[in-house]
Each structure stands twice: as structure tokens, then as C-alpha cells.
Amino acid sequence: MNAFDIAIVGAGPAGLAAARAAARSGKSVAVIDDNPEAGGQIWRGAAQIPLAAGARLFAMTRVFDVRPGFEVHTAPHGVIRAERLILATGARELFLPFPGWTEAGVAGAGALQTLVKSGMDVRGRRVLVAGSGPLLVAVAASLRAKGARVLGVAEQAPLGRIVPFLLRYAAKLPQATALRARLFGVPYWTGVWPVSFAAGRVALSNGRELDVDFLACGFGLVPNSEAAQLLGCRVEDGFVVVDSRQETTVRGVYCAGEPTGIGGLEKALEEGERAGAAATGQAVRPGRTGAFVRDLARAFALDGRLYGLARPETLICRCEEVPLAELAMHREWREAKLQTRCGMGACQGRICGPVAARLFGWTACSVRPPLVPVAAEWLATGQRQQEPGSDR
Numbered sequence: 001m002n003a004f005d006i007a008i009v010g011a012g013p014a015g016l017a018a019a020r021a022a023a024r025s026g027k028s029v030a031v032i033d034d035n036p037e038a039g040g041q042i043w044r045g046a047a048q049i050p051l052a053a054g055a056r057l058f059a060m061t062r063v064f065d066v067r068p069g070f071e072v073h074t075a076p077h078g079v080i081r082a083e084r085l086i087l088a089t090g091a092r093e094l095f096l097p098f099p100g101w102t103e104a105g106v107a108g109a110g111a112l113q114t115l116v117k118s119g120m121d122v123r124g125r126r127v128l129v130a131g132s133g134p135l136l137v138a139v140a141a142s143l144r145a146k147g148a149r150v151l152g153v154a155e156q157a158p159l160g161r162i163v164p165f166l167l168r169y170a171a172k173l174p175q176a177t178a179l180r181a182r183l184f185g186v187p188y189w190t191g192v193w194p195v196s197f198a199a200g201r202v203a204l205s206n207g208r209e210l211d212v213d214f215l216a217c218g219f220g221l222v223p224n225s226e227a228a229q230l231l232g233c234r235v236e237d238g239f240v241v242v243d244s245r246q247e248t249t250v251r252g253v254y255c256a257g258e259p260t261g262i263g264g265l266e267k268a269l270e271e272g273e274r275a276g277a278a279a280t281g282q283a284v285r286p287g288r289t290g291a292f293v294r295d296l297a298r299a300f301a302l303d304g305r306l307y308g309l310a311r312p313e314t315l316i317c318r319c320e321e322v323p324l325a326e327l328a329m330h331r332e333w334r335e336a337k338l339q340t341r342c343g344m345g346a347c348q349g350r351i352c353g354p355v356a357a358r359l360f361g362w363t364a365c366s367v368r369p370p371l372v373p374v375a376a377e378w379l380a381t382g383q384r385q386q387e388p389g390s391d392r
């Protein structure tokens with residue numbers, strides 16, 4: 001078994017900042033990430049991201065279970081044990097169902113960007129970016145830089161909410177203006193969203209129809225708070241509750257970045273630094289990004305009409321192919337899950353769970369390992385290393 005003073009799950013900006021701060025103390029630090037490169041959603045694929053001197057990176061390592069103690073069960077490295085645990089697991093995109101959302105050609109906005117970063121060629125391809133949040137403009141600008149023909153950005157939030165938000169955060173205006181400049185000539189429609197997609201044609205809520213090669217869609221981000229839930233940390237509205245030192249309600253478990261509130265790079269770096277310092281007994285600087293998280297959520301709050309786009313036959317659970325009509329017959333998540341297998345496929349409800357929460361107000365009943373799909377072989381290996389003879 002590998003033993004460290006500090007184990008950090010996630011090598012995104014929050015995890016890397018935590019590693020840097022923790023390594024300053026001279027303690028041993030392990031950083032675990034399921035990707036071949038450190039950097040998380042923003043920096044992955046960019047130039048070499050420096051890991052703190054002295055910290056060890058377990059790249060391409062999936063964490064599928066975390067247990068009190070703190071044991072981090074991973075594939076393929078088995079169990080990594082630590083005195084303190086920092087969860088910096090980031091967020092995933094929120095998808096909302098509309099007729100045609102499962103067709104080829106519809107992709108997550110961030111997901112398409114990730115594919116392009118890893119080498120997919122989009123030169124000359126017609127792309128419409130739609131959904132909500134600042135990520136849309138960042139994605140559109142990066143796709144255009146790679147040669148895509150970006151036909152427009154459809155943002156569901158109304159201009160009347162976006163402008164005051166931008167003015168309140170004037171320090172971010174140069175960044176926003178620079179991104180817009182990279183999208184010169186590309187329309188940015190506000191209060192507009194896709195209502196259907198069929199055979200490469202997107203229909204928008206403003207009556208416009210566009211022929212595209214890709215509809216890149218994302219309606220904001222959902223925190224990856226499952227590992228924290230597994231350890232019994234308090235989670236409210238999906239977000240991990242932390243104190244001013246980033247410590248969760250479970251002593252010795254810290255959390256930083258998107259799982260504590262969607263706030264982007266600056267917040268991830270600030271919280272990572274604080275978590276790494278706190279976990280190693282160093283002085284902790286107060287945070288400054290709390291108001292930004294609240295204002296961002298308000299500015300890009302989703303229009304209720306987005307929850308009424310799916311038709312009875314529209315699939316909600318893509319893995320198990322469960323349509324809206326089948327789900328609507330049930331009263332809550334557990335019953336729907338038992339009767340329809342909704343949420344029991346490869347993604348383990350990571351996509352349809354947040355959708356069901358918004359469409360029906362259902363909350364997921366529990367989080368169980370494996371947190372992410374891993375081969376049965378690895379489950380068996382991790383088990384043998386840690387608990388000989390266990391029947392769990």
C-alpha cells in the first residue's frame with residue numbers, strides 16, 4: 001500500500017494549487033487523477049503543467065472508492081492511504097433533454113472542446129454552441145481558433161441579467177472582451193436555446209433554424225461531490241459544505257474548487273491553496289470569491305421552460321434508454337430506478353441524475369462505490385490488497 005501525509009484527488013487547478021501549498025510544509029503529497037496529464041478541464045493539453053516539487057502524481061488513476069481512514073481505492077494503483085485527504089474533483093457539464101439531444105452531432109460544449117484539444121479536426125465544420133454560462137464563449141473561441149465555423153452562441157440567460165453581472169465584475173471585463181474579440185462576427189443570442197435537433201438541423205427558441213455539423217451544448221456545471229458524499233461529508237444542493245479552511249464536516253477531509261461552488265479558475269486556485277495550507281497546519285488566507293459564486297449562479301439561472309422541452313418519447317437515461325414517459329409514471333428516483341433501470345448504466349446516473357432532479361425534483365438516494373466505472377478485475381484487486389477475505 002502507498003502511504004502519504006496528504007492525498008489529493010484531482011489534478012486540476014484546485015488540486016495542483018493544494019499540492020503546491022501542501023508540499024511547502026515538507027509533507028509527502030500524492031496527487032491522483034484519471035487523466036494522463038495534470039491540468040484538469042482548463043489546462044489539460046496545454047504546455048507542461050508543473051507539479052509541486054516533492055509531490056507524486058498518480059496519472060491515469062481512477063478513484064472508485066474512498067473510505068474513512070483515509071483510504072483511497074484506485075485503479076490501477078490499489079489503495080493509497082493518507083493522514084489527510086483533499087478532494088478537488090471538479091465538475092461535469094449539465095445536459096438537458098430536448099428532442100434529438102441524443103443524436104449524433106450533438107455533443108457537450110466542454111466535451112467537444114476536450115475532443116478538439118486531444119486532436120479532433122474541426123476545421124471548416126459548422127458548430128453552434130448553446131446552453132448557458134461563461135464556458136460557452138470560451139468553448140466557441142477555442143473551437144474557432146482551431147478552424148471551426150462557429151455559427152453562433154445561443155445563451156439561455158437574458159441580456160438583462162448578463163450585463164449587470166459583467167458590470168459588477170468589471171475586473172473580468174478585459175478577459176470577457178478578449179474572448180468576444182476572438183469571436184468577432186459571431187452572433188451571441190441571449191434568451192435563446194435549442195428546442196430540437198434532427199438530421200443536422202437545430203431549431204432555436206427564437207424561431208431560427210440552422211444546419212450544423214455539431215451542436216455543442218452545455219447548461220452549466222454539476223459538481224462532482226460523490227467522493228465527499230461517500231465519506232459522509234455534508235452536501236447541500238449538491239455542493240460540499242466547507243468551513244473557512246476548506247475543511248468539510250468530516251475532520252481531516254478538505255474540499256476545493258468546483259465541488260464547493262461553481263466559480264471558475266480563480267476560485268479553484270484560491271481554495272486549493274487554502275486547503276493545502278490548512279491540511280498541513282499552515283496559516284490560511286481568507287477567501288474572496290464567495291459572492292462571485294452566488295452572482296454567477298443568479299446571472300445564469302436556468303429558464304424553467306428548458307425543463308419542458310422533452311417529449312414523452314425523448315430519452316432521459318441514455319445508458320439504459322429510458323424515455324420521459326416511463327419515468328413520469330414514478331414518484332421518486334429510487335422507485336424509477338428499480339422499475340426502469342434509470343441511472344444504472346455506465347454513467348451511474350451522472351448525466352440523468354441531475355436531469356431527473358430538475359425535471360421531477362427527485363434527489364438521488366445514495367452514492368455507492370464504484371464512483372466511476374472500473375473493470376471488475378480492479379475492484380477485486382483493490383479489495384484483496386486491503387481487506388483479505390472481505391465479502392463486501
Ligand SMILES: Cc1cc2nc3c(=O)[nH]c(=O)nc-3n(C[C@H](O)[C@H](O)[C@H](O)COP(=O)(O)OP(=O)(O)OC[C@H]3O[C@@H](n4cnc5c(N)ncnc54)[C@H](O)[C@@H]3O)c2cc1C
Nearest residue numbers: 010012013014033034040041063089090110257258264265
Ligand atoms: C468539460 C469542461 C470543460 C471546461 N473548460 C473550461 C475552459 O475551457 N475554460 C474555463 O475557464 N473553464 C472551463 N471549465 C470550467 C472548469 O472546470 C473550472 O473553471 C476549473 O477547471 C475548475 O478547476 P477544478 O480544479 O475545481 O476542477 P477540474 O479542472 O475539473 O479538475 C478536477 C480533476 O479531478 C479529476 N477527477 C475527478 N474525479 C476523479 C476520480 N474519481 N478519479 C480520478 N480523478 C478524478 C478530473 O479528471 C479532473 O482532472 C470547464 C468545465 C468542464 C466540465
